[in-house]
Every structure is written in structure tokens, then in C-alpha cells.
Amino acid sequence: MAENPRKPKPPTDVFTPWEDPAAKPLIEFRNVTKRFGEFVAIDDLTIDIYEREFFALLGPSGCGKTTMMRMLAGFESPSAGEILLGGKSMVGIPPNERPVNMMFQSYALFPHLSVWDNIAFGLRRDKKSKSAIAARVDEMLRLTRLEQFARRKPHQISGGQRQRVALARSLAKAPKLLLLDEPLGALDRKLREETQFELMDIQEKTGTTFVIVTHDQEEAMTVASRIAVMEHGKVMQVDTPAKVYEMPNSVYVADFIGDVNLIEGVFSRPAPETCQITYDESEPPIHLDATPGIAEGARVTYAIRPEKIRVSADRPDDLANAAFGKIIDIGYLGDISTYHVELANGQMVKAAMTNSTRVSRREFTWDDEVWLSWRETAGVVLDH
Amino acid sequence: MRRIALIALPYLWLLALFFVPFLIVLKISLSDTALAIPPYAPTLDLSEGWAGIRDWWSGLDFENYVFLTTDSLYWKAYLSSLKIAVISTAITLLVGYPIAYGMSRARDEWRPTLLMLVILPFWTSFLIRVYAWKAILAQEGFLNQVLIGLGVISEPLTILNTNTAVYIGIVYTYLPFMVLPLYAALEKLDDSLLEAAEDLGCTRMKAFWLITIPLSMQGIVAGSFLVFIPVMGEFVIPTLLGGSDTLMIGKVLWEEFFSNRDWPVASAVAIVLLAILIFPIVLFLKNEEKQWESDT
Amino acid sequence: MRRVSWFNVTSLTFGLAFLYLPMVVLVVYSFNANKLVTVWAGFSTKWYGELFRNEAFLDAAWVTLRVAVVSSTLATVLGTAAAYVLVRGGRFFGRTLFSGMLYAPLVMPDVILGLSLLLLFIAIGLDRGMITIILAHTTFSMAYVAVVVTSRLVAFDHALEEAARDLGCNRWDAFRLVTLPIIAPAVVSGWLLSFTLSLDDLVIASFTSGPSSTTLPIKIFSAVRLGVSPEINALSAILIGIVTVGVITTSLMSKRAIAKRIRDENRAET
Numbered sequence: 015m016a017e018n019p020r021k022p023k024p025p026t027d028v029f030t031p032w033e034d035p036a037a038k039p040l041i042e043f044r045n046v047t048k049r050f051g052e053f054v055a056i057d058d059l060t061i062d063i064y065e066r067e068f069f070a071l072l073g074p075s076g077c078g079k080t081t082m083m084r085m086l087a088g089f090e091s092p093s094a095g096e097i098l099l100g101g102k103s104m105v106g107i108p109p110n111e112r113p114v115n116m117m118f119q120s121y122a123l124f125p126h127l128s129v130w131d132n133i134a135f136g137l138r139r140d141k142k143s144k145s146a147i148a149a150r151v152d153e154m155l156r157l158t159r160l161e162q163f164a165r166r167k168p169h170q171i172s173g174g175q176r177q178r179v180a181l182a183r184s185l186a187k188a189p190k191l192l193l194l195d196e197p198l199g200a201l202d203r204k205l206r207e208e209t210q211f212e213l214m215d216i217q218e219k220t221g222t223t224f225v226i227v228t229h230d231q232e233e234a235m236t237v238a239s240r241i242a243v244m245e246h247g248k249v250m251q252v253d254t255p256a257k258v259y260e261m262p263n264s265v266y267v268a269d270f271i272g273d274v275n276l277i278e279g280v281f282s283r284p285a286p287e288t289c290q291i292t293y294d295e296s297e298p299p300i301h302l303d304a305t306p307g308i309a310e311g312a313r314v315t316y317a318i319r320p321e322k323i324r325v326s327a328d329r330p331d332d333l334a335n336a337a338f339g340k341i342i343d344i345g346y347l348g349d350i351s352t353y354h355v356e357l358a359n360g361q362m363v364k365a366a367m368t369n370s371t372r373v374s375r376r377e378f379t380w381d382d383e384v385w386l387s388w389r390e391t392a393g394v395v396l397d398h
Numbered sequence: 399m400r401r402i403a404l405i406a407l408p409y410l411w412l413l414a415l416f417f418v419p420f421l422i423v424l425k426i427s428l429s430d431t432a433l434a435i436p437p438y439a440p441t442l443d444l445s446e447g448w449a450g451i452r453d454w455w456s457g458l459d460f461e462n463y464v465f466l467t468t469d470s471l472y473w474k475a476y477l478s479s480l481k482i483a484v485i486s487t488a489i490t491l492l493v494g495y496p497i498a499y500g501m502s503r504a505r506d507e508w509r510p511t512l513l514m515l516v517i518l519p520f521w522t523s524f525l526i527r528v529y530a531w532k533a534i535l536a537q538e539g540f541l542n543q544v545l546i547g548l549g550v551i552s553e554p555l556t557i558l559n560t561n562t563a564v565y566i567g568i569v570y571t572y573l574p575f576m577v578l579p580l581y582a583a584l585e586k587l588d589d590s591l592l593e594a595a596e597d598l599g600c601t602r603m604k605a606f607w608l609i610t611i612p613l614s615m616q617g618i619v620a621g622s623f624l625v626f627i628p629v630m631g632e633f634v635i636p637t638l639l640g641g642s643d644t645l646m647i648g649k650v651l652w653e654e655f656f657s658n659r660d661w662p663v664a665s666a667v668a669i670v671l672l673a674i675l676i677f678p679i680v681l682f683l684k685n686e687e688k689q690w691e692s693d694t
Numbered sequence: 695m696r697r698v699s700w701f702n703v704t705s706l707t708f709g710l711a712f713l714y715l716p717m718v719v720l721v722v723y724s725f726n727a728n729k730l731v732t733v734w735a736g737f738s739t740k741w742y743g744e745l746f747r748n749e750a751f752l753d754a755a756w757v758t759l760r761v762a763v764v765s766s767t768l769a770t771v772l773g774t775a776a777a778y779v780l781v782r783g784g785r786f787f788g789r790t791l792f793s794g795m796l797y798a799p800l801v802m803p804d805v806i807l808g809l810s811l812l813l814l815f816i817a818i819g820l821d822r823g824m825i826t827i828i829l830a831h832t833t834f835s836m837a838y839v840a841v842v843v844t845s846r847l848v849a850f851d852h853a854l855e856e857a858a859r860d861l862g863c864n865r866w867d868a869f870r871l872v873t874l875p876i877i878a879p880a881v882v883s884g885w886l887l888s889f890t891l892s893l894d895d896l897v898i899a900s901f902t903s904g905p906s907s908t909t910l911p912i913k914i915f916s917a918v919r920l921g922v923s924p925e926i927n928a929l930s931a932i933l934i935g936i937v938t939v940g941v942i943t944t945s946l947m948s949k950r951a952i953a954k955r956i957r958d959e960n961r962a963e964t
Contacts, residue, residue: 089593109596122594126612135608139599187598401865405786408776408836412795415833419810422817436816493712496705503702512706514945519713522937523894525911525918526930530716533723533922539732540719573713623801631803633897638918648805655809655901665813668806679801683794690848 029239031064038101040065040191040223041086046095048081048247055081057247058095068217068224070234073244073270079227082244083193086225087116100190110139115189119196121180123168129179130155130164136187154182157216174205181213185220194226198233210236231271235259243267259319265396268317273352275323275363277316281308281395291316291395294359301334303390308397318393323365325353325378326385333387339363341382353378355386420672427665428458438662462666471650472667476674478645482561483629486568490576490625491618493569498580498617499610502587513581520574528567528638535563535639559641567635572628576621583617584610616689623682627675647671717934724927731922741928748925751913758893758910761824765831766888772832773839773888774881778869780840781847782855799834800841807834808901815902822904830902831892838891839884846880847873879948886944890937 031037039062048056055078063069071079084090085097088109097104104112115136123132133154137147155161158178163171168179177197184192197213198206214237217224228234234241235255242252243266251258251267262268265276279293279300290299291314300316308314329336342362343354346369353365365386378384429438466472501512519527534540535558542554557563587610595605611618633648640646647667655664724742728735745751776796780789799807811830812822820826854876858868874881896911903909917923 087593087597089596108601109593110599110601114597116594116597118590118594120588120590122588122590124591124594124609124613126615135595136598139604183594183598401783404775405779405783405792408772408779408796409788409792411772411833411836412776412792415811415814415829416795416799417791419814422813423806423810426813493709496701497709500702500706500709503699504706510945510949514941515710516713518938518941519717521890521941522717522934523911523930525894525896525914526720526933527716529914529918529922529926529930530720532918533731533927534716534719536732536922538730543732570712570716573709577709627801628803631805633805634915648803651805651809652897661813664809668809671803672806675801675803679798682801683797686797 029066031067032062032240037064039063040067040100041225042098043082044096044098046082046085046092046097048078048085048090049093054247056085056092059247059249061242061249061252063223063225065223066221068214068226068237068239070238070241071225071227071244072229072231072234072241074229077244078247079244080195081247083116083195083225083227086191087114087193088112113190114193115184115187115191116193117180117184117195117197119199121168121176121200123176123179123183125168128165128167129160129171132168132179133183133186135183140187150186154186157185157219158182173200174209177201177209181216185216185222188220189222191223191225194224196228197226198230199228206233207236213237235271243270245270261394262317262396265315265317268394268396273320273364273366275318275320277318277361277363279314279316281305281310281312281314283310289395294357294361296359297337297357297361298335300393301390302393302395305395308395312397315396316393317396318388320352320364320366321350321368322392323363323386323388325355325365325367326387327378327382329385330387334390335392336385336387337363338383338385341378341380341384344378344380353384355384423665423668425458426662427462427669428460429662430457430459430461431660431662436661437659462662463670465663466666466670471645472647472670475645475647475650476670479630479632479647480674482564482568482646483626486565486572486629487622487626489565490569490572491622494573494576494580494621495618497573498577498584501577501581502584509585516574516577516581524571525634527571528635531563531567531570531639532558535566558639559644561640561644563639563641564636564644564646567639568625568629568632571635572625575624579620579624580614580617583614583620587613616685616692619685620682620689623678623685627678627682630675631671720927721931721934724924724931726924726927729924731924731927741924742932745925745928745932750908751910751925751929754908754910754913757824757907761827761831761899761909762889762892765828765892766835766885768828768832769835769888770839770881770885773836773884774843774877776836777840777843777847778873781844796840797837799837802834804895804897808898811898812901822902823907826902826904827899827907827909830898831888831895834898835888835891838887839881842884842887843877843880846877850876 041061041063043059043061046056046059047054057078059078059082071082073079081090085092086099086104088104088107091105099112099114124135127135130151133151134147137150142150151164152161155164158181160175160178160182163175163179168176171179177200181197194213198209201209210233213224217237224237226234226237235258238255240252240254241258243250243258245266251263253261258267259271262271268274269276277291277293277300279291281289281291282299283289287304289302289305289308291302292299293316324330324333329338337357339355339357341353342356345352345354348369350366350368353367355363355365357363363386426438431438497516501509501516504512532539536542537554537556537558539558541557542551545551546554557566591609591613592602592605595609596602600608631648631651632646633652636644636646636649637652640649648671651664651667651671654660654667658664723731725737725739726734727738727740776792779786780793780796783789786792808830811826811833815822815826815829850873854872855868858872859865863871894911895909896915899909900912900915903912914926914929917926
């Protein structure tokens with residue numbers, strides 16, 4: 015029997031070790047708590063990170079992501095719980111004896127050493143032969159395209175080059191795990207975007223597990239295989255970027271990642287297979303597809319991304335939901351335009367449309383009355 | 399116009415009261431001792447015109463310098479000063495580094511207080527701080543009383559009027575000059591550099607040697623020169639705390655000038671001392687300039 | 695997060711004990727009734743009384759004070775000008791010689807400075823007295839003022855002066871109205887430093903003083919050369935007391951000023 019060519023690839027080819035119950039995680043946080051005096055930086059946290067993952071810890075400053083990273087590196091030890099690396103407990107093992115290297119936010123390049131000596135620093139600690147060190151340093155210089163800067167001191171190279179030296183230095187020892195603390199924070203936007211792809215490329219080439227700490231959600235979405243969204247020392251959600259974006263499990267995550275409309279209302283099931291949310295007496299309810307697990311009459315928040323909402327002059331008849339309103343504001347961002355539309359009841363809704371054609375005149379303008387429409391599956395219902 | 403005045407005022411002052419005096423010392427060091435006022439010859443007599451200048455010029459010679467080499471007192475004093483200065487600089491560095499390090503690693507809210515505590519003795523009279531050790535180190539002094547009281551020793555130690563007392567006095571009085579530049583260098587040290595070194599496989603001790611020491615080198619150099627150079631010419635400490643066998647060139651110069659009233663030899667002693675010190679002084683100024691450049 | 699390290703605490707404790715023990719011992723002994731300073735014979739303030747009846751000490755103190763005020767004021771003016779010239783003056787003829795002459799007295803042994811100045815005063819026939827001490831002290835204090843003021847000038851944003859010039863000041867007005875108020879703390883510390891150095895100096899004063907102008911350090915030195923003296927202990931205790939009060943007051947004042955500034959800034963933020 016010939017295989018159907020359109021049959022999807024078997025899931026084992028896709029890199030999803032977290033879905034494989036037989037896979038052994040590289041890093042295990044087991045009920046880890048970290049207190050600084052009264053302040054609880056990490057609150058009973060359990061998380062698994064797998065080999066070859068590019069794992070992002072995402073959250074606002076003070077959420078505990080840096081503390082988690084410093085515990086992995088060995089600069090802080092947990093107040094309770096335990097961290098395992100490759101199945102071995104890391105309790106009491108000092109930073110210099112861990113197969114973990116870190117790329118510091120400030121890069122922490124040694125100012126008195128040349129680029130070459132900075133990269134060789136860790137290798138020399140391992141008492142490797144001179145030729146082995148030289149070969150490895152040259153390999154790292156090639157990998158990060160720094161060959162012609164080898165003899166310079168850190169203050170004689172640009173910010174982007176320094177960032178690459180820091181990366182090369184932390185990769186030189188071929189650590190099992192590389193920690194990156196806001197690695198791109200000091201770079202300007204354009205360079206940051208380029209470097210994100212470079213990082214992914216290097217991660218793939220070296221097969222190293224990367225854990226990155228960042229407060230920049232776009233960065234996390236771009237580079238990571240999975241993202242842990244953190245808040246107040248707790249992990250709110252761990253998932254792939256697409257899942258975190260499309261299926262946030264809480265109002266916090268929905269709001270933190272990307273732009274979102276949050277509409278509060280009451281959930282009901284008028285018929286067994288239809289669900290809806292009533293948010294205002296004067297507006298029609300929002301129709302949903304089957305949403306199990308939520309009680310009749312529960313107060314919920316409906317989260318819908320602006321790009322899921324279509325703006326049109328006439329009432330469309332192909333979509334389940336429609337609302338009428340007036341354009342209050344237009345934000346033109348080049349690739350997309352964002353419309354702030356006020357519904358009759360005063361509710362503001364953001365809708366984004368891609369500017370797929372060059373137009374000399376905008377399709378809609380201020381004070382235009384428009385219809386907003388979206389599918390049953392466009393949003394998510396978040397229980398309170 | 400004002401810019402010229404601003405430059406000229408301190409410039410002329412320094413020329414007149416710093417530069418010219420050195421030329422005079424140089425000139426007198428080439429003159430002969432005389433029983434006259436002033437006690438040297440020849441003196442420049444401009445009233446005789448060109449002949450006066452010629453007489454004066456032909457009267458100058460290197461006799462005093464030759465004398466310094468023939469009398470072993472002088473070169474022994476230079477060598478002894480050099481030895482005392484080198485050893486006491488090393489001790490001051492060893493004592494001062496942990497203090498400066500402790501200050502720089504102290505909590506932020508403690509640091510201004512610690513800094514004040516280190517600077518305070520520096521504001522108190524140098525003479526009095528040296529004198530204080532007389533009462534401590536004397537035969538029946540504080541230290542011997544305490545040690546005998548504790549039963550550590552039964553006979554009082556003889557420390558005052560020995561070279562040991564001189565070393566103690568130097569280390570004590572010059573300690574702030576060592577600690578402050580070291581602190582300035584160590585305070586700038588970024589903690590993440592030490593963490594990076596540990597992360598890359600250093601023990602704490604190794605990280606200290608490979609990162610902390612090299613990065614505080616400018617402070618070490620500045621502090622060492624600030625101790626070494628003035629100690630070479632030190633007069634008060636060997637006079638108050640040293641014994642008859644404590645030989646230091648500053649003391650010799652003083653005695654040559656005030657007791658023997660041999661101005662030309664005293665001048666020659668000063669010129670040779672300056673020649674010895676000019677190299678470290680230039681190095682010190684260069685180091686400061688480098689620090690200045692790296693700061694701006 | 696810095697951890698308390700026992701090594702650091704220990705080295706600080708021993709270091710500070712080493713710095714302060716001699717001074718504490720001196721102050722304690724100054725209240726000893728016994729003429730033999732180191733043998734305790736009960737508490738007494740009699741040496742303080744003796745000290746204030748000693749005309750020679752009081753005269754010397756008065757000379758020292760006048761010399762210190764005048765020389766530190768002169769040194770502050772000249773040193774500030776020198777620092778300004780070096781930081782902002784650009785290039786001029788003999789700049790290296792100038793900075794060399796300015797900073798060399800920082801490390802030059804006192805005996806050399808004293809000897810050279812004395813020989814100058816003799817050569818030009820200036821009688822030794824308060825004037826010559828003032829000239830000598832001004833010369834070496836200038837260097838200290840210049841160092842303190844320079845560090846402040848370097849940290850100071852050049853754009854402020856340019857803004858003043860842009861708004862219509864000439865160079866002198868820009869200096870007087872903008873630069874000087876901002877570097878004022880450094881100028882004041884420079885003055886205090888020169889003042890202390892002048893009060894403290896023995897060697898240079900010994901070379902440049904005349905018979906009518908004995909300073910306090912000269913007096914103390916001749917008194918302690920042979921041994922310890924209870925009157926000098928009392929004098930030392932007074933001097934240590936003055937310095938301690940002075941340093942603590944100024945540091946408290948600056949701490950309060952900083953606290954006030956932080957408070958003001960916070961208030962302005964909200």
C-alpha cells in the first residue's frame with residue numbers, strides 16, 4: 015500500500031522531547047524555592063529542560079528569572095528543593111566545577127586580556143595542551159567571525175563584537191548547558207534581530223542546550239523552542255512560542271505576550287454544542303466553538319488578538335461574530351495598521367490589518383463606521 | 399588675556415619656587431665649603447662683570463660628589479634607605495591590600511564610613527602619629543606592659559630605637575597612602591568579572607590572582623610609589639623611632655646641613671637622592687596619567 | 695548580593711585597630727597623672743592645664759595657624775588655576791614641564807624641597823620668617839589642591855560650560871557662574887587638605903623658618919626628640935580631638951546633603 019504523500023510526518027522527527035515520556039530531562043528543578051531574607055525570589059518551582067533545547071525564561075524584571083539562571087550557574091543555591099543536571103544533584107557544587115557556562119548580561123569580558131586570551135581563559139583552566147587550546151580558540155573565532163579581532167582588547171571592538179566574544183568565550187569549553195543572561199540587551203534593534211538568528215544557528219551547529227533569560231517577548235518567541243513565562247517567582251506557563259501566543263492559559267500570559275483585547279463577560283451554553291459569552295446587553299453575544307470545562311454562568315475573560323479581527327465597511331456574513339463601531343485611532347506601522355474601534359457600548363477593540371497592497375489613500379480613516387468580525391475559534395476563554 | 403594670566407600665575411610661581419631652587423641646589427653642590435656667610439664658595443659676583451662670571455664658573459667642580467663616593471657613610475646610607483624603603487613598601491602593600499579589599503567588598507552603606515575611618519588618621523598630625531609609637535614601643539611602654547601582663551614574654555622587648563620600630567612607624571604612617579589608591583582601583587572592579595572567571599573554571603583563589611590582582615595593578619603601582627618615594631627621603635621616622643645604627647639618607651642630609659653646616663655636601667646628597675628618585679617619580683607620574691586616560 | 699566574608703571582616707578589623715590603637719593609647723595617656731607617661735597613676739587633666747600655661751607652645755600654635763590660613767588660601771587659588779589650565783587650557787608652551795613641576799611635590803621628599811627653598815631664600819636675601827614658610831607651604835600644597843580639583847573637573851560635564859557660553863557668558867563668566875559653583879566642594883576640600891598639610895609640616899618649616907617664627911611641629915619635635923612628654927600627649931589629644939570632630943562633622947554634613955538630594959529627586963519623580 016503506497017503511503018499517502020500528504021500524510022503528515024511522524025511526530026518523532028519534530029523536536030519535541032517534552033512530549034516524550036521516555037525522554038530524560040537535562041535539567042530538573044524540583045520544588046525549588048529561593049529566599050533572600052523576607053523576599054521570595056523563586057516560589058516552589060518545578061520545571062524540566064531537555065537536551066538541545068533553546069529554552070527561554072521570560073518575564074518582567076524581578077520575576078525571578080535571573081535568580082533561576084544564577085542557581086543553575088552555581089552563584090546562588092536554593093533555599094529549598096533541588097536542581098539536577100543530567101540526573102546529578104548540583105547542591106554544593108561550586109560554579110567552577112559545573113559543566114555549565116554563562117554569558118553575562120554585561121558580557122564581563124576581562125579588560126586586561128585580548129579577545130584571544132578571553133576565549134582561551136576557560137580552556138586554560140582545564141589544563142589542556144597549548145595546541146588543543148589554540149585549535150579550539152581559532153575554531154570559536156571562526157564560528158563567531160572574529161578572526162581579525164583576536165589580538166584586540168575588549169575596549170577596542172564594537173558592542174556587537176563584544177557580544178560575540180562573550181558568546182565564544184562561554185562556548186569554548188563546550189558546556190553541556192549554556193546560560194545567556196539578556197544576551198542581546200545592549201545591542202540596537204537591527205543588530206539584535208540579526209544576532210537572534212545567529213544565536214539559533216550556533217545553537218544548532220553546536221548542539222548545546224541554551225537557556226536564555228530575557229524580558230523581550232519578541233526575542234523569546236524568535237529563538238526559543240519553549241518559553242517559560244514567569245511572574246513573582248512562579249512559572250505561569252511553559253509551552254512552545256506558538257502555544258503561548260495562541261493558547262495562553264491565563265490573563266497574565268495573554269497580556270504579557272503580544273497585543274490582546276480582553277473582554278470580560280458571562281459564559282453560557284444555550285445549546286449542547288454551542289457556547290457564547292455575553293459581555294453587554296446591547297451587543298450580540300460572542301459565539302464560540304465547543305469549550306469544555308467551564309461552568310454555565312461563570313465570569314470569564316475572552317482574549318482575542320487584534321490580527322484575528324477583520325475590519326470591513328459592510329457587515330460580513332461569513333463569520334460568526336460581528337460588531338459595529340467607530341474608528342477612533344489608527345496606528346500605521348508599515349507592515350500592519352492597528353485600528354482602535356469603539357463599540358456602541360464604549361468598549362474599545364483593537365484590530366490589526368496587514369497592508370498587503372501599497373495604497374496612496376488609507377482604506378479607512380478616523381470616525382469611519384466599520385464592522386469588526388471574527389471566527390468562533392479566533393479567541394480563547396480564560397477562566398477566572 | 400585672562401587665559402594667559404591664568405596660566406602664567408601658577409607657572410611663574412612654580413618656576414620661581416620649585417624650578418629655580420633646584421638650579422641653586424645643583425650649583426651649590428658644585429661649590430666648595432667655606433667659612434663664610436653663606437658658607438660656600440665661590441659666590442657669583444656680578445659687579446665684576448664678565449670676569450666675575452668666569453671666576454665663578456671655573457670655581458665649580460664635582461669635588462663634593464667625589465667626596466660622597468670616598469666616604470662609605472653616604473653610599474651605605476643610600477643603600478640602607480633603599481633597603482628600608484623597599485621592605486617597608488612591600489609590608490605596607492601586604493597590610494594595605496586586605497584592608498582595601500575588605501573595604502571594596504563591604505556593603506554599599508558601609509563603604510563611606512570605612513573610607514572615612516581610613517582617611518581620618520591621614521588628617522591627624524603625621525608627627526603625632528609617629529610620636530604615639532614611642533609610648534607604645536618603649537621598654538616600659540604599652541606593648542611590653544600588655545605582653546608581660548598576658549604572660550607572653552617575661553623580659554621586655556627592645557623595639558624602640560631599632561630598625562623594627564622604623565618599619566612599624568613607616569607602615570603605620572604611610573598605610574592610608576597605600577590603601578586609598580588600592581581601594582579606588584578595587585572599587586571599580588565589576589563583580590561579574592569574578593563570577594565569569596569562576597564560571598569558566600577558576601577557584602576563588604585563582605580568580606583573585608588572574609582577575610583581581612591584574613585589574614588592581616594601577617592601584618598597586620600608585621600606592622607603592624606613594625610610599626616608596628617619600629620613604630626614601632624620610633627624616634622624622636628614623637629620627638624619632640630609629641636607633642643610632644639606623645642609617646637613612648634623609649637624616650644624613652639633615653645633619654649635614656644643620657649640624658655640620660656643610661651646605662655644598664648637603665646639596666650634593668640631595669642631588670644624588672633626586673637622581674635616584676627621578677626614575678620612580680617619572681614612572682609614578684606616567685602611571686597616574688595612564689589612570690587618568692582610562693578614566694576619561 | 696554580597697556575602698559577609700570572614701576574611702574581609704577580619705582584615706578590616708585588624709587594619710582599623712592598627713590605625714586607631716596608637717591614637718587611643720595617646721589620648722588615654724594624656725589623662726595620666728604620672729610624669730612617667732606609661733606608668734598609670736590615676737586620672738588627671740593637669741597636663742592640659744600645664745599646656746595652656748606654656749607661652750612658647752601657644753605662640754607657636756598662633757604662628758602655625760596664621761601660616762596655615764594664608765598658605766592654604768594662596769595654594770587653593772593657584773592650585774585651582776593650575777588644575778583648570780591643565781584640564782581645559784588646551785596646549786601651551788611647556789605644558790609637560792608645568793604639570794611635572796605641579797605634581798612632583800606630591801612625592802618629592804620633604805628634605806629636598808626644604809633644602810632647595812632655603813637655599814633660594816638665602817640666595818635672594820629674603821630673611822627667614824613667616825613669609826618664607828608661607829611661600830614654601832603654598833608651593834607644595836598647590837599640588838594637592840590641583841589633584842583634588844582636577845578629579846572634579848574631569849568628572850564635570852563640559853557641555854555645562856558650553857551651554858553657559860551659548861547663553862552669552864564670556865569664558866570668565868562661564869567659569870565664575872557655572873564651573874566654580876560646581877567644583878566648589880573640591881576647592882573646599884583642597885583648602886582643608888592644604889590647611890592640614892601646613893599645620894602638620896615639620897621638615898620644610900624647619901628649613902625655612904627663622905628664630906622668630908617657630909611653628910608648633912618644630913616645637914613638638916624638639917620636645918619629643920628625647921622621649922615622651924605628658925604635655926605633648928595632652929596637645930596630641932587636643933589635635934586628634936579637633937580632627938575627629940572636624941572629619942565626622944563634614945562627613946555627616948555631606949551624608950545629609952546626599953540624603954537630601956536623593957529625597958528631593960524622589961519627590962520630583964512622583
